[in-house]
Amino acid sequence: MKSSQATKNPPPEPLDSRERRARYSLGAKSVSSVGESFSEAHHGNDTRTASLPSASGDSFGQLPSHQAALDHFYTFAGNQETFGISGRKDSSLSFHCRALGGVLHFLRFETKHMEGALELMKREGLDRSIHSMGCTGGGAHKYENLWSEQVGIDMVKHGEMETMVKGIEFLLGNRVGECYSYKDVGLETERKALRDSVISSSSYPYIVVSIGTGVSLILVTGPGRDQFRRVSGSTIGGGTYLGLCKLLTKAQGFEDLLEMAGRGRNEKVDLLVRDIYGDDQSALDKLKLPGDIVASSFGKMASKDGDPRESQSDRGSGGGGEEGGDEDVVGEEDLARALLMLCTNNIGHIAYLTAQIYNTNKIYFIGNFLRHNDIAQRRLSFSIDYWSKGQVEGLFLEHEGYLGALGAFLLSQEGGGGGADGGAGAAQGSKKKGRRRSFSAGEGVHEIKRADLSEENRNADVQRPRAIDPGRGNRRRATTSQIIFNPHGDQGKRKEDDK
Numbered sequence: 001m002k003s004s005q006a007t008k009n010p011p012p013e014p015l016d017s018r019e020r021r022a023r024y025s026l027g028a029k030s031v032s033s034v035g036e037s038f039s040e041a042h043h044g045n046d047t048r049t050a051s052l053p054s055a056s057g058d059s060f061g062q063l064p065s066h067q068a069a070l071d072h073f074y075t076f077a078g079n080q081e082t083f084g085i086s087g088r089k090d091s092s093l094s095f096h097c098r099a100l101g102g103v104l105h106f107l108r109f110e111t112k113h114m115e116g117a118l119e120l121m122k123r124e125g126l127d128r129s130i131h132s133m134g135c136t137g138g139g140a141h142k143y144e145n146l147w148s149e150q151v152g153i154d155m156v157k158h159g160e161m162e163t164m165v166k167g168i169e170f171l172l173g174n175r176v177g178e179c180y181s182y183k184d185v186g187l188e189t190e191r192k193a194l195r196d197s198v199i200s201s202s203s204y205p206y207i208v209v210s211i212g213t214g215v216s217l218i219l220v221t222g223p224g225r226d227q228f229r230r231v232s233g234s235t236i237g238g239g240t241y242l243g244l245c246k247l248l249t250k251a252q253g254f255e256d257l258l259e260m261a262g263r264g265r266n267e268k269v270d271l272l273v274r275d276i277y278g279d280d281q282s283a284l285d286k287l288k289l290p291g292d293i294v295a296s297s298f299g300k301m302a303s304k305d306g307d308p309r310e311s312q313s314d315r316g317s318g319g320g321g322e323e324g325g326d327e328d329v330v331g332e333e334d335l336a337r338a339l340l341m342l343c344t345n346n347i348g349h350i351a352y353l354t355a356q357i358y359n360t361n362k363i364y365f366i367g368n369f370l371r372h373n374d375i376a377q378r379r380l381s382f383s384i385d386y387w388s389k390g391q392v393e394g395l396f397l398e399h400e401g402y403l404g405a406l407g408a409f410l411l412s413q414e415g416g417g418g419g420a421d422g423g424a425g426a427a428q429g430s431k432k433k434g435r436r437r438s439f440s441a442g443e444g445v446h447e448i449k450r451a452d453l454s455e456e457n458r459n460a461d462v463q464r465p466r467a468i469d470p471g472r473g474n475r476r477r478a479t480t481s482q483i484i485f486n487p488h489g490d491q492g493k494r495k496e497d498d499k
C-alpha cells in the first residue's frame with residue numbers, strides 16, 4: 001500500500017494463520033422488491049420447484065475435521081456461481097484482500113428463499129461448524145429465531161448504519177479502484193473516472209447516502225466507531241421506484257426496469273422548465289434555471305386529455321390541447337424513466353442540502369438501488385455537481401450493495417456485537433452450540449425484514465418457523481446477499497489484488 005494511502009482507521013490485523021483457516025464468513029446486503037408477480041417473474045414463478053443443488057450424499061457428515069468442513073464450504077460456496085433459485089455470486093466483485101489475507105466473495109439471494117437457503121445449508125452440511133455469525137439490518141432481528149432453530153446459528157447483531165460505515169471505510173482504505181465518480185458531468189456525456197480508494201484525515205466529514213428500500217443519510221466525522229450518525233432520511237427510495245413501477249408498467253424485475261428506462265424519454269412525462277417558460281432565454285437567465293431540467297415530475301401528464309398511454313384514436317376524443325400524433329403516446333419505458341428521474345432527483349436534492357448543512361464536499365452514494373443503475377448514478381452525479389456549482393462531488397462504490405454485509409463481517413471478526421444502532425448482541429439458545437467450537441462465521445443479513453412470508457411462497461418442504469408471523473410483510477420480498485471470506489487466498493482465482 002502506498003504511504004499516501006495510509007488510513008486513520010487501520011484494517012483489521014491479519015488473522016493468525018491457524019485461526020484464519022478456521023474462519024469464514026458470510027455477509028449480506030439485501031435487495032428488496034415489492035409485489036409478488038414482480039419477484040416471481042424475475043426470479044422464477046414457482047418457489048416450490050426450487051432446484052437447490054443436491055447434496056452429494058451425506059459424505060459431509062463423515063468429514064473428519066473442521067478443516068475438511070472448511071474445504072467443503074469453500075469449494076461449495078466459492079466455486080459456484082448460482083445457489084438454488086435466486087442465489088447468485090457477484091463474481092466480478094470478488095477480490096483478494098491483503099489486509100485480511102484472503103479472498104472475499106459476494107453472494108446474494110432473495111429473502112423469500114430464506115427457508116430454502118437454510119435447507120440447502122443443512123443439506124450440504126454447510127452449517128456444521130458454524131455457531132454464530134455477524135449480522136446487520138432488520139433481518140438480523142427478524143430471522144434470528146429461524147436461523148437458530150433451523151441451523152443452530154446465532155446472529156451477532158451489529159447496527160445497520162455502523163456496518164455500512166465500517167464497510168465503506170474498509171473498502172476505501174484497502175481496495176484501490178473501489179471508488180469512482182463521473183467526470184465531464186453532463187446528463188449523457190460524463191464518463192466514469194476511477195478514484196483512489198483512500199480514507200485520510202482530509203476525507204472527513206463526508207455524507208453517506210444509502211439508497212435501499214428507503215433512504216438513509218449518515219454523517220461520518222471521523223474514523224472512530226462512534227464518529228457517525230444518521231442525520232436524515234427519505235421515504236422515496238428504491239422501494240418507491242419498484243412499487244410505482246409495478247403500478248405503471250409490466251416490467252419483470254429491477255434489471256428489466258432499468259433496461260426499459262434506458263429506452264424511455266422522461267421529457268414525454270415530466271414538465272420541463274422550458275415547457276413553462278418557453279424559449280425566452282432572458283427569462284431563463286433571470287430565473288437561473290436551464291430550460292431543459294425538470295420543473296415538475298410527471299407534470300406533463302396533468303395537461304393531457306384522456307389517458308396519455310393511449311393513442312389519440314384510442315382516446316376517441318379527437319385530441320386537443322397539446323396533443324400531437326401517436327409519437328406523443330406515453331409508453332411504459334417513458335414512465336419507467338420518469339419514475340427513475342423522480343426518485344433520483346429527489347434523493348440528489350436531499351443529499352446536496354444535507355451536504356450543505358454539514359459543510360461536506362463528499363457524498364458517497366451506496367445501496368442496491370444503484371446496482372447496475374447507470375442512469376441514476378449519472379443523474380445523481382450531475383445534480384450534485386450542478387446544485388453545488390462543482391463544489392461537492394458524488395462518489396460511488398463498486399460494492400455498493402454489500403457495504404452492510406461487509407461491515408458485519410468485519411465487526412464480527414473484531415468480536416462483540418450490538419453497535420450504536422445495532423442490536424442486543426448474540427442470540428441465545430443454539431441447540432447445536434455444544435458441538436461446534438472453532439468456527440466463527442459472520443453473516444450480515446442486512447435488511448431482510450420485509451421478506452415475503454406469505455403462505456403460497458413458502459417452500460413446502462420446510463417447516464414454518466414459529467417465530468415469524470406469516471401475516472406480516474406478505475407483499476414484499478427481499479434478497480439478502482452474502483460475503484464469503486476465503487482465507488485460503490484462492491490465489492488462482494484472484495481478480496484484483498490490493499495494491
Ligand SMILES: Nc1ncnc2c1ncn2[C@@H]1O[C@H](COP(=O)(O)OP(=O)(O)OP(=O)(O)O)[C@@H](O)[C@H]1O
Binds near residue numbers: 137215253401446
Ligand atoms: N434484483 C433486484 N430485485 C429487487 N430490487 C433490486 C434488485 N436490484 C436492485 N434493486 C433495488 O434495490 C433496492 C433495495 O436496496 P437495498 O437492498 O440496498 O436496500 P434494503 O436494505 O432492502 O433497504 P433499506 O436500506 O431501506 O433497509 C430495491 O428497492 C430496488 O430498487
Ligand SMILES: CC(C)(CO)[C@@H](O)C(=O)NCCC(=O)O
Binds near residue numbers: 160216232
Ligand atoms: C428504515 C430504514 C433505516 C431501514 O433500512 C430505511 O428504509 C430508511 O432510512 N428509510 C427512510 C426513513 C425516513 O427517514 O423517513
